[in-house]
Amino acid sequence: MSDRADTVRAYTVRLELVDEPGELLRALEPIANNGGNLLSIFHERGNVTPRGHIPVEVDLEATPERFEDIVTALQDAGVNVIQAGQERYSAELTVVLIGHLVNTDLSDTLSRLRDETEGRVTDLSLSAPKGADDVSSARVRLATEQGSVESTLSAVRAVADEKDLRVIEPLAAGGEA
């Protein structure tokens, strides 16, 4: 993993919100305003903390510097930040899959990547220049945990192998290369 300051990374922030209208929006504003890119929001409405707050898990992308600004801005806005900087999805993995992607049910491939790897598909590009019946390529970006890159990659290999797809792996898994 490159530790250059301008590298965008994925972060998970756990927030506790008071159960009042507009609270969620108020919590998300500092993220967008500080250059963070929201990836997903998991709002556990039925699950209340012992203090009567609602836990919200937010996945976002930002450079390390901006991420610090985001956490500060959240705290300044009075949002209770339970966990920040513990990067649940801190490594990124891009692979290119080659083969009969369409005929082997691409959406099934993707859901299996989601279910069977420790990562999450954050981006997909498909190129099937000769139509669905011919060989096509897909670029898949997975967000995963720092220590799980190798196991995520093995899971990708296993799914691809089963569907007779070829995996072009990154040189240093999860790394800069």
Next chain:
Amino acid sequence: MDLAIVGSGVVGRSVADLASDYGHRVTAMADSSSAAVDPDGLDVAAVLDRKETEGAVGTADPEAALEADYDVLVEATPTTLGDAQPGFGHVKAALERDRHVVLANKGPVAERYADVMALAAESDGEVRFEATVGGAIPVLSTIEDYGPGKISAARGILNGTANFILSRMAAEGLSYEHVLAEAQDLGVAEADPSFDVEGTDAALKCVIVANVLAQGAREYTLEDAIVAGIEEIPPSALELAQEDGRTIRLIGEVSGGEVRVGPRLVPRDSDLAPDGTRNIVQLETENAGRLNVSGRGAGGPETATAVLADVGRLE
């Protein structure tokens, strides 16, 4: 030094041609069917001319070159797998006569490294093989100078043909078949390109590096390498890589006891994404970070310079 050159292909002929520039004399030269021997030094120009016009370097039996007077045997016969013959036999014959051996042929050190080293241990002669990895690039001597024990990994582009094909496909959006035909027209790919495009050639070089890095603690052969080639890569895959600021290159890797060759995603601006036939090797060193050596990885004069550098090291 007096050289006996066994193998009169592109590399063997270039070594003969350049030897006198480096202060050496060629006393014997052999191809698969004949040999020319002269203890006072061959007329290299005449031998090469004869090879070109008559298809044979001389009139003597090829074995005569092995029995000739020489200080260094230059083994430049084609690389063979498995028992690595006849190259291995040539190495054995020279070492048993306490002569030095300089290899351009990958077979003996990729497939029978331990056997070669055992013969060398018993001999007053030494074995060197700089030319087997990366052509003109000083890969093995850099590893030797730096200390194999202080290098944790090596990776790189070790096949110019595969790199040429992938970089052309990426730049022009052309199919593999189209670019391969173009490479064959340019003389960059051989009529039968399988050794290059299937990754075997790069894998043999990686196996040799792995053997050098292991320092005898473990022997590697081609069987230990995980190898994938580039034939099935469609232009669409390169295009998707490109959109993401990356490209695909055939990369060989020696790391953590594993030898692996296959197409990999690398950043477009990476050192490991050279264009054309250029080769590069990247060493992960203990005390000096990453060390890159790059240059021409194949070709007659290029490989001959590596052979002659080895001969120079034996003086």
